[in-house]
Amino acid sequence: MIKHRGLASISQLISIPAFALLLAACAACGKMAPPRAPERIKLRTTELEAIQRGSAVLLSWPAPPLAKEKSSRSYVARVDIYRLTEARDQEPVLFADDYEAAAGVIAFMDRAGIEEQIKTFGRLQYTDQLSLAGAANKRLRYAVRYVNGSEQKALFSNTVALEPFASVAAPPRGLTKLADDQDLIKLEWTPPDANVDGARPPSIVGYNIYRRLARRVFARGDPLNSEPLTGTTFDDRKFQYGANYVYTVRALSQGLNGLIESADSEPFQIKPVDTYPPAAPGPVTIASANNVISLFWPSSSEPDVAGYNVYRAESEDAPDQDWVKLNPRLAAAVTFRDEQVISGRRYYYYVTAVDKFENESKRSKIVSETANP
Secondary structure (H helix, E strand, O other): OOOOHHHHHHHOOOOHHHHHHHHHHHHHHHHHOOOOOOOOOOOOOOOOEEEEEOOEEEEEEEOOOOOOOOOOOOOOOEEEEEEEEEEOOOOOOOOHHHHHHHOEEEEEEEHHHHHHHHHHHOEEEEEEEOOOOOOOOEEEEEEEEEEOOOOOEOOOOOOEEEOOOOOOEOOOEEEEEEEEOOOOEEEEEEOOOOEOOOOOOOOOOEEEEEEEEOOOOOOOOOOOOOOOEOOOEEEEOOOOOOOOEEEEEEEEEEEOOEEEEOOOOOOEEEOOOOOOOOOOOOOOEEEEEOOEEEEEOOOOOOOOEEEEEEEEEOOOOOOHHHOEEOOOOOEOOOEEEEOOOOOOOEEEEEEEEEEOOOOEOOOOOOEEEEOOO
8 A cells, every 4th residue: 555645644634534535536636637748839820822833733831930949849840741632522621630641741841941942932832743644623732830850740731722724834935035125125935835734735815924133033923914915925114224134934724713824934034235325415505705615405304314425626527536525524414614715716516415324325416606705
């Protein structure tokens, strides 16, 4: 018999029947409080998204906060990615226990991969490449969950489901620049010749075109076109010279529940360079007084004009090398005073406009004046 000191001291203060009742109550309390299972880590996303693009499903979700201490319960050591294949007409598997029993881990992302994706994309993503053979009447249900360094698993994320569609166009081909123009980058491409499942002709209802800066490996956002493009050309008028751009185009196919994009075309990279000079300044007005010759001209309406140059010679038909630029730096004003003149001598002038890429316009009309005392 084992003695429990606490119970013996209590029995000295209460009656035997009361002591028996106390023992029964303690026994009952023991049955109501079994040992608790270890707590799950609390990190969980409810913003998992899934879309079909071409023959792949793209999963994306916000990045979790990353604890640095490996011993922390909330330290994310990896993320497991789950997929469950359901029949289209079956009751969806929505309860976590049922999903865990039926779904399988199709991939995982370790800590290094998580950190790299956060650095590159600002969020986490996974591409599930599908074989669309036999995909008819199937539904794919995805979820993710985090695992810490002690192999403790978080709760599942929200589940997302989609029905893969095989009649999706292959990517467009041959994206390139069609022509040079001062105000636009004109792009063209060749339509795909089949769907991703090999069926011909391809199912195409339009195209979307995307642009990102080359230094950004990944950029989420809307296409440049506000509506699906029906042709195979696009004029990009909202660009900046000197920026290094990467363009891609995707075909659009009609799916079961809306439009489905193809995979990206091969990227086309271009750094547009402004080689287009501004227009020559408008009519130049000239006057002289007090041995100063003053010039005036209207301001350029072109937004990239950075300033003006003023040239002088002593004859209207002087060769190019005899025309002297009077301003040591680009003139921002639309007036100029020439004080280095000799009274009674006639001088000839023209003005040019210069843009921020140092393209210089043609000459303005030549004007002349005699320096008056």
